[in-house]
Amino acid sequence: MRRLFLGMLYGIGIRSFIKVIVGVKYLNREALKKEKQFIIVSNHNSHIDTLAIMAALPFGQVQHVHPIAAGDYFGSSKFKAGITQLFTNAILIRRSKNTDAPNPIELMSAAITRGESLILFPEGSRGTPGKMQEFKKGIGILLQMHPDISFIPIYMKGMGKVLPKGERLLVPFDTYVHFGNPRKCKATEVETIVKEIEEAILELN
């Protein structure tokens, strides 16, 4: 039921909206079909980012892919958290250590052990359009723990113009989502893994 709901929502509804109205073009979308389980890592400029990636997923995959979202933002109220989880399958994590929420790395790692896939924005927040911020270490730790999982780098361009941080009005502009082919990390140290991912994303620019 959930599979059908999410598949229809993203595969038909949101995909047509994203492509026809917003003007998102997908490049090398086949990359998503090459692996069953993966961690998608992407630059982040807009709320549209998550929708654009989810709408690109193959029909049956959607329910197994979980965007990692900021608990303090999307889970600020029970209602907001419920809506976010119902419509996006998101895993909400804490961004500061001062709360008693579970450790983000453990949450993500558990999901991967269950065979699920993740969407991660290692920049941590949306930032200024067109500029990539320094990556957080979480993705490095995660891939160090699961070296057999492939990651799919994505570079998105123009999303910050469509719906920038702090704006509510969506303005259509041509944008693109460039998928890289899935690959396994060669590096083994946390810092070098993060660096490798960052380079893989920038390569798609």
Place this chain on the structure above:
Amino acid sequence: MNIFTSKIYLDNIEVIAIIGIIIGVLVFASTLFYVWGLLKPTADLKELKTRTNSWWAMAALIILTSLVHPALSFIAFGLLSFVALRELASISKNVRDEDRRVIIWCYLAIPIQYFIAYKGWFNIFVIFIPVFMFVWIPFMLVIRGATTEIGRSMSVLPTQLMLTVFSLSHLAYLLSLPNLEGFHAGGRGLLLFVVFLTEINDVFQFIWGKIFGKHKILPKISPNKTWEGFIGGILSTTILGYFLRFLTPFTGMEALIISFCIANAGFVGDIIISAVKRDIGIKDTGLLIPGHGGILDRIDSLSLSAPTFFYIVYNLYYAV
């Protein structure tokens, strides 16, 4: 047969004839380039192939939408304007970040303009964008308050509306023209006439240029365009227009002159978009994706030939 508006086509032998011709030409062109590519794999046929493919899409748009319901043609043309405007707004470097919200007004003008065209309100149709939007957009820019370089945005945004929305909406308006006594093909015939001639004019110019091209016509803007291609294309189009006049109410002389105007306007539209591209520093307007030509490259000549044709026909035959 009830689900089709069969009346439009079955009663209209002229339109059926031109649809047959168009599909014939397209099948011929596609086959030719396919076989050519097989025989000579080194030949660079990309431009020719994309032109043919976009022509297929354009033909399908005009023929299929009206088969289901005439109003769908207006929605389809509106969508075409929308995609073209979005592309132009996305590549334009002349617009400031503060103008983001004002661009929404440009998009909103599209459904309004096409609704007016659908209703056939001619007097509003001709002033809505060139007069009303040319005041409304600067007004919206002013109330947002940022004045640095506001003059540039004031001229760029309405001009983008002219190039992509006002111009193309004339194609749709052709379908709203009243019936003339003794002229069966109607607006649909006129529409096919101008679209077919404009597109084939591009092809003629390309072919003449390829075979005889020596003297560059505007090397700084379009290095591939030559005098030979320009003149050869215009002559071929003018002659072809004479034989296609069964789609129109024109006399032979009128058909020659009007086809000549369409060919010239198509050329001018083409080089205007080329110049805009030069300014931005890109080759294809679909710059976001390297190697994929944008929709602007496909409608550049139509954006000028459509209004040119429309006003000639309107003033010759429909103005009271």
